[in-house]
Amino acid sequence: MVQVSLNGSRTAADGAAVPMSPEALVEAAVGSVAAGAAEILVHPRTPCGRESLSPRVAGPLLAALRAAVAVPLAVSATVPGEPDPVGRIHAWEILPDRATVDLAEPGAAAVAAALAERGIAVDGVLRPGPGGGPAPEIPYARLVVELTAADPALLRGPGGTVVYGRGAAAWPVFRMAVAAGYSCRTGIGDVLHLPDGRPARSNAELVSAATALATGLGGCPADQGRARPA
Template sequence: MSGARGGLRDGLRGALLQVALNGSRGAAEGAAVPLSPGDLARSALEAVAAGAGEVLVHPRTPCGRESLSPRVVGPLLEEMRGAGVRVPLTVPAGVAAEPDPAGRLERVRSWTVLPDRAVVPFAEPGAAELGRALLARGVAVDAVVPLGGGAGPEPLARFLAWAPPERGRVRLVAELAEADPALVAGLRWLPPVPVVLYGREAAAWPVLRLAARCGAGARIGVAQVLRLPDGRPARSNAELVAAAREVREAEGAGPAGGGATATAGSR
């Protein structure tokens, strides 16, 4: 039994699989990237049918710019829910959608249709206040903290200093630069919040395997990677989710989907 499997399963438990539908991708990056609200809804339905338990979607204006405007976020969420997407929906609330911290607060406070969760990058300014504003509106928070690859300790320190009063509605989402078990080992000593791990591009599949060995939740989708584990181009988010299920089951994580997410701090 590997050190990751033996040491971390004591503190990280769960099998959540979240699909990230689009991220910062555009039309130039291939047909696998859904663009319109209708395409995003269809992609979400297919990914859920393939085994995803949650959906992360980046709302965009008609010209393709990420946005937190209620005129963009609300119609997209309504399109997806109206199409039959019944799993939790998450949207990002970061610099890419609104560079100004005060502007981000204003935007989320003006939402008329609420997502189930929102992503708050703790490497960006104003994260703690934004997280509190989201919780006050009834929106759960995915606190993103980068680990490795030159990321310093500040984002994790900001998260620890935040100490939200409603930890049951907060997750720690660790973006790993590489699939190094040492990057994850310390998470079991953190406050008892659920944990999701993910990587990007070349790190995406190795980190997903590490998440399975650790018993952590995971994220996959064209926002993270455009190729399958064997290097073939992915044709859809559903194909990536199906491949992720196979990888996780091979690593002994059990079926993917919306099971209990891994928890840091429990031993």
């Protein structure tokens, strides 16, 4: 399974490939699904580009994405500076299928519990390292592991675990994770270059490269989602 991170913490300063507006994110999602993405991860943003869990920001974006693609949608529920993430989650009228929670962040348990109460699957983000590891009191449905290097000693997690790297680590980690049988993540939110070092022009181009690489390594990506007809 290849998940695509459409925007992550990127801003317009990171280049024209970063989709910023809801319209650009929908276009990126449609292209990514057509290229082989089986899940979409998005960071909802206000018109000024600030990440937000506000139902007035997340709701319309999720509605537009759901009308355009027929794959599971995930949002990041760990937003720096969000004043009341639990309250925001309980105020959502349009729900994502999944939400990521950084297990190391203060308040992660409360956020995960709020998501679970709304029936949203929790993806617990773990960054292995000294003293690292998921907090056992935090409920999560799936583990998402971010690695800074393609080190097999850091590769861990049960079936269904999603593994990814950022920047220079992205493609080496991807290759290692596919070879080990894990689901993987790519996208502008994580990496701005293709496996051969060329700048990526879009999320779809990254997903296409990822699925081709997975196939070449013997991986078997999940059935591709299909864009819904207009």
